[in-house]
Amino acid sequence: MGKGQPPLLIGWGLRSRRPLWLIRYKRVGRMYFCRPAKKQLLKRKMLTLSPQIHSSSENGPEFSIANLDKAHMDVDRDLHGDVLIEGLSSLLGPIPLAQQSILGPFPAGPGIASNPRRSLLLHQSPVSLGHQLITGTSSLLGMECPLQVKYTCGSGSGSHHAYQTLPFQIRMAFSSATPLHRITAISSSSSSSSPFFKPYPSQLSLQFNKIASCSPKSFALANHQMGLDKAPVLHDLSILQRPDSLGRFGKYGGKYVPETLMYALSELESAFKALATDHQFQKELDGILKDYVGRESPLYFAQRLTEHYKRPNGEGPEIYLKREDLNHTGAHKINNAVAQALLAKKLGKERIIAETGAGQHGVATATVCARFGLQCIIYMGAQDMERQALNVFRMKLLGAEVRAVHSGTATLKDATSEAIRDWVTNVETTHYILGSVAGPHPYPMMVREFHAVIGKETRKQALEKWGGRPDVLVACVGGGSNAMGLFHEFVDDKDVRMIGVEAAGFGLDSGKHAATLTKGEVGVLHGAMSYLLQDDDGQIIEPHSISAGLDYPGVGPEHSFLKDTGRAEYYSITDEEALEAFKRLSRLEGIIPALETSHALAYLEKLCPTLPNGTKVVLNCSGRGDKDVHTAIKHLQV
């Protein structure tokens, strides 16, 4: 491989209808080193590239990678200024080979025919309404098509560009239509301590005009400096994809609510975005999280649990528990409740409504309403109120009004429907604090951002403890808020494995379970398109789980998206296994976990034997089990 090689045809531009060429320089293992092609070749092909790009070539070519739902590429820069394209195989991982054939014939060049995984670089996502997504590899320098290829964020207008990029350190100095330098300019100026400072696609288009165009050369230098500090910049950009401006994660998400709520939702979204850059708000929120909620929660090495999972030869993974159960109110729910209450105050709404299943979110909401002096009304299914009488009392003690919901099956889904109806009726005076990453946009995004502090702290603590990142993340999934909070920070770190554990109730075949991602089908529930448990007629069926918090027939749309793209894996655990784990952690570590968390803990039984020695597993201990002792008493012999 070398300079003598002709450029390789690796794809066909769908928008531009032109061939896309890979100009390779050399290959080392799975990595391709690339240099810009000779000037003649470039000139011939670069019809739309400005000459400025050539001048930046002494720094080596810099480019960005357009990312798409199912495939992405890591780009890194090596010491010699050569551009390293890494992980081409990861690019093609989730794309079935069948789809590659749509994009036209691939030449049987070296490295192509022998390894088809290296050849596909184009993909049109057929499922997203309003998404026109075409990508090309970053190595296609001198290609007019990839450089023009944009990920249009659902707004329909073709000029709305956004890029998502995976961890990489180089930016391409494009000609005119390069939002990328604007993106980097934005992100470098925002502080990294705020929980949600990522530019959102629609926000991006505003800032499009504000930032003056910088010369590519100076930009390249600035880039180089910026590129050296890895994480914050890179992760901002990757978030652009999730969700897009219509609130979709791929085909999931959206805003399927009665028209009355549409304005309130867009108002909420703009308020949220405004507060994302409001330092005062950040400071206030950080202060409350620290002093009132008690963050940061420890990342605790569960020594005896680790010993328990050691194999006979002494090998086994290391298990760390992220102690969200040590937060005020005993669960992770307070992170979201506090931030949304602050948001409601900024919006000037005095009345707060919320739905609750286990009661934890209701307690968290009642707590923050007491803290901020807001009127609080909690909707809880009548059946759930019986199961969690302790939490009902707590909510009333905290000054909230708990309204029983008798309609439908009298559980969480009906409480959510009733809360949404209340919101429809009182939308002008009321803010609805949704407890999970479900519901209409912008809730999945907002709740995820408010819980993302879990993942951020985990990253920091992991770095301190063992100087690296976690290898496996495990969390229970009901609606998905604690899982999303932990996962979100690491979604772009390809080598971090993410596992969500749902409730299988009496067993997946029994028909009485809450394993939405395993057994559900795609539909619309409570405002979002996502997997849900429904019958043949499209009616939502009542799930069952011993833990009220996992007893939700839907799941957050982002989880559906992560499942479909294969980024996260989802398994399920029965009631019995959860109760076993409940006992086990209490005995081995002296921590009584919530029954919801016990599901995640129970999955460790199946997971740990498969993990190599020394794998770092971080499990989100999302709540404490004091509220579950009454249920446990009925089922356990201690």
Place this chain on the structure above:
Amino acid sequence: MAIAGNSAASFLQLHQKKPHSLFRLNSRNSVPFSIKSSFNPPMASLAVSSSTLGLSETFSKLKKEGKVALIPFITAGDPDLSTTAEALKVLDSCGSDIIELGVPYSDPLADGPVIQAAATRALARGANLDSILEMLNKVVPQLSCPIALFTYYNPILKRGVEKFMITVKEVGIHGLVVPDVPLEETEVLRREASKHNIELVLLTTPTTPRERMKSIVEATEGFLYLVSSIGVTGARGSVSEKVQSLLQEIKAVSNKPVAVGFGISKPEHVKQVVGWGADGVIVGSAIVKILGEAKSPEEGLKELAEFTKSLKAALL
């Protein structure tokens, strides 16, 4: 008829299976797409066997006569499907111009306690879309006014939008109202609905900003459903004053007929709304309540007839 339907459906599927039809979605090359969209399966034309007019045609006929449409709403299957069948006939004979038939759903976000309870009762009785369509198959030929289905999005998605439209058209439904699909997401529905000559009615509310309301008015087919108040369905003491100004705003922007719904329960309300310039009046919970609370289905039907006549009298 069924065989023709099957072949029509499979014919359509054949179109869809072509790989490049995916790209056509982006309509860069829109010619094949237009061919596809002008293809009406034979079922569509066969299904309009009744002599009823479509929704917009009904409205234009009424406008010529200077009348306002009466649009009652009932939940299918409450108290049971046979009563619903009778109720449809009663409503038709008492002077309804369009009938809205609600498909019961387990999580109705836009419905108040009365219609919620009706849906729960209907579902408990085993009502589902198939049985409702079966009932309609027998009843629709006997009706003189068109029927619009009021359903939530999930049952449609479960069947597949296209298949839903085909099945519903076979039975003779003229219109569709889906309250939980916002304007942005209606693209797919509208495309499929117009292919099968079903008019998709969109809703606008007092909280909708003006620009958005204009887009909704432009996109709606049949008529525009103006929600009279901020809230869910359910009888209210009086109709909000805002309706008057909203009606004026809408009329200023478009000629499409506007029907006002949610909360209208008495002949006085009907008169008020007609005075403000509405082209149609939708009465839901009040009627569902009558049928639901009646001591027996026959009693319920009698009361229904009386009530509908009183509403119709208010329109004249």
